[in-house]
Structures are given as structure tokens and as C-alpha cells.
Amino acid sequence: MIELDGLTKRYGGKTAVAGLTFTVRPGIVTGFLGPNGAGKSTTMRMMLGLDRPTAGRVRIDGRRYDQLQEPLHEVGALLEAKAVHPGRTARNHLRCLAYSNGIPERRVGEVLELVGLGAVADKRPKGFSLGMGQRLGIASALLGDPRILMFDEPVNGLDPEGIHWVRTMMRHLAAEGRTVFVSSHLMSEMALTADHLIVIGQGRLLADTSMNAFIRENSRSYVLLRSPEPERLRDALAAAGHRAVAGADGGLEVDGAEAAALGEVAAAAGVTLHELSPRQASLEEAFMQLTHESVEYHGRAQPPDGAPPGAPRGPGWGPGAGGPGTRGGEG
Numbered sequence: 001m002i003e004l005d006g007l008t009k010r011y012g013g014k015t016a017v018a019g020l021t022f023t024v025r026p027g028i029v030t031g032f033l034g035p036n037g038a039g040k041s042t043t044m045r046m047m048l049g050l051d052r053p054t055a056g057r058v059r060i061d062g063r064r065y066d067q068l069q070e071p072l073h074e075v076g077a078l079l080e081a082k083a084v085h086p087g088r089t090a091r092n093h094l095r096c097l098a099y100s101n102g103i104p105e106r107r108v109g110e111v112l113e114l115v116g117l118g119a120v121a122d123k124r125p126k127g128f129s130l131g132m133g134q135r136l137g138i139a140s141a142l143l144g145d146p147r148i149l150m151f152d153e154p155v156n157g158l159d160p161e162g163i164h165w166v167r168t169m170m171r172h173l174a175a176e177g178r179t180v181f182v183s184s185h186l187m188s189e190m191a192l193t194a195d196h197l198i199v200i201g202q203g204r205l206l207a208d209t210s211m212n213a214f215i216r217e218n219s220r221s222y223v224l225l226r227s228p229e230p231e232r233l234r235d236a237l238a239a240a241g242h243r244a245v246a247g248a249d250g251g252l253e254v255d256g257a258e259a260a261a262l263g264e265v266a267a268a269a270g271v272t273l274h275e276l277s278p279r280q281a282s283l284e285e286a287f288m289q290l291t292h293e294s295v296e297y298h299g300r301a302q303p304p305d306g307a308p309p310g311a312p313r314g315p316g317w318g319p320g321a322g323g324p325g326t327r328g329g330e331g
């Protein structure tokens with residue numbers, strides 16, 4: 001278990017992390033989510049004793065990181081920039097780590113196989129792709145078979161097969177009863193991986209919630225209608241008791257109604273429809289709304305061509321409404 005209590009980090013006049021208090025529990029994957037610059041890496045560095053907090057504290061199973069007797073056996077971490085000696089092969093890099101931490105050498109071969117680097121174990125990492133580098137970083141984190149694992153943006157640079165592998169591995173590690181804490185700036189990725197969510201923006205805690213509750217509260221279902229006569233369609237829908245609002249891309253959106261019923265309304269009024277589709281707002285959108293105020297640098301958000309003034313806008317960055325983005329199989 002990892003406990004943060006009022007954790008704060010200031011760099012000169014800039015507050016990177018502002019009084020974070022939360023607990024990361026064993027047996028589940030906890031996603032640590034925030035837009036770029038939110039303070040995720042700074043928080044993780046403080047959790048690992050690599051940065052000194054300005055205020056507040058972190059406890060790992062009740063102790064400070066520097067009080068852990070065998071840190072690699074207790075906490076494994078993948079941070080963004082992993083220093084690897086350029087002249088050492090992947091195997092030798094892990095051997096050195098193992099040797100200096102009292103880990104038996106056979107474990108090196110085990111973790112290399114586990115992360116799929118067995119075939120390139122005797123190559124130098126300077127020739128590795130970003131994805132292979134990530135796998136080597138994950139191998140280092142797993143070396144001491146620790147009960148607590150922390151990964152900073154582990155899927156960065158991985159191909160779809162690699163992303164699937166990381167996701168499966170994290171869920172497997174949590175199912176073994178370990179504490180798994182993983183940062184990301186992508187809600188859609190977290191929705192497929194995490195059981196619990198910690199969301200921060202500009203160093204502040206914005207949400208500490210189960211993934212299922214977040215999905216339940218933020219998965220808005222609606223029907224998208226498109227017509228060459230949007231005003232007539234809006235009037236016909238209003239007369240039938242349906243409130244239509246302008247969508248991000250010039251269509252009309254109606255909550256709380258079946259697509260078939262809305263199609264009947266349009267047909268009865270003789271209004272041509274070019275589209276009638278049930279939709280679900282993406283979790284990415286919900287995340288962007290939650291963190292919108294705290295994003296440091298916004299892209300330009302223009303209303304789409306033809307959208308009436310005041311119409312809801314698409315985000316200035318990232319994907320717009322997409323698939324449901326929810327994960328299956330989780331009760």
C-alpha cells in the first residue's frame with residue numbers, strides 16, 4: 001500500500017504538486033491520470049524518494065522509501081527516462097542491477113523472457129526501439145519480484161501488441177495481490193486497464209474514484225441526428241417532447257430517447273434525415289471536461305463550420321466523441 005498525505009512540491013514560485021492525499025491499494029490497478037504537466041512524474045519521483053517534497057509525506061507499507069531495507073524487492077518502478085549504460089547488453093544491465101541488490105542471477109533470464117526480450121538479451125540497448133527500451137525498463141522493475149509496482153506512462157512508444165501485453169501484465173500483477181500504480185495522460189487507455197482512478201490537474205486532486213463509478217457517471221448515451229433541415233427537425237422533435245441540442249459537428253443530439261422513436265417523429269413531420277445513430281460520449285471527453293480548467297496550454301478550439309454560436313464545441317486537442325471506450329468483463 002502507498003499512502004500520500006498532503007504531498008506538495010514547489011519549484012521556486014511554481015507549485016507542481018499541491019497537497020495530494022490519496023492511498024494506492026494492493027490487488028488492483030490504480031490509474032494515475034492527468035494532462036501533460038499535471039505533476040504525475042513529480043509525484044512518482046517523490047514516492048520513490050528521488051525528489052524531496054516541499055511539504056507532506058509518502059509512506060510505502062508504512063515506511064519512507066529510504067527506510068526500505070531492500071528497495072528493489074519492495075518497489076519496482078519504470079520512470080520515463082530510464083538510464084541504461086550504453087556499452088552494456090540488456091542482460092548485463094540487468095545482471096548489474098541484480099548483483100548490486102542481492103538478486104539471484106537466474107532471475108535475469110526469467111524477466112528477460114517475461115518481457116519478450118530473450119532473443120535480443122545480448123544486444124546493446126542503444127540500438128533498441130522505444131518499445132524495446134520500455135520492455136527493458138519493465139524488466140528492471142520486475143527484477144526484485146516486488147509487491148509494489150509503479151509505471152510512468154508504460155505504453156509510450158509501444159505498438160498495439162506491446163500495449164496489449166503491458167495491459168495484460170499489469171492486470172496479472174494486480175491479480176497476484178500486488179499494488180500496481182500506473183500513470184497515463186490517456187483516459188481511453190486507463191479505462192481498459194485500471195480498477196481505480198486518481199485524476200490530477202495542475203498538481204491538485206480532481207478525482208479519486210473507482211473506474212466503474214467513473215464510467216457510470218460519465219458515459220452519456222444520446223442519439224445523433226443529421227438533416228438538411230435542422231430547424232424543422234428541431235421543431236418537430238420539440239413538439240414531440242424531445243429537446244435537441246446542437247452537436248459538435250453540426251448534427252443534433254437528443255438524450256433519453258430511442259433512435260427509432262426519433263426517426264418516427266422525423267418521418268411523421270416529413271423531415272429528411274441523413275443520419276440517425278445511437279452514440280455514447282467517450283470517457284476521453286469526460287476526462288477532458290474534468291481537467292479542462294487545469295490544462296496549462298490549450299490548443300485552439302474553434303466552433304465547427306456552421307455550428308450556431310454557443311453550440312457545444314469539440315475539444316481543441318485529442319479525439320472527439322468516439323466509441324464507448326469502456327472495458328468489458330468487469331462487474
Ligand SMILES: Nc1ncnc2c1ncn2[C@@H]1O[C@H](COP(=O)(O)OP(=O)(O)OP(=O)(O)O)[C@@H](O)[C@H]1O
Pocket residue numbers: 011014015016034035036037038039040041042043185
Ligand atoms: N525540475 C523542475 N524545475 C521546475 N519545474 C519543474 C521541474 N520538474 C517539473 N516541473 C514543472 O512541474 C509541473 C509538473 O511536471 P510533471 O513532469 O510532474 O508533469 P506530468 O504530469 O508528469 O507531465 P507529463 O505527462 O508531460 O510528463 C510542470 O509544469 C513542469 O514544468
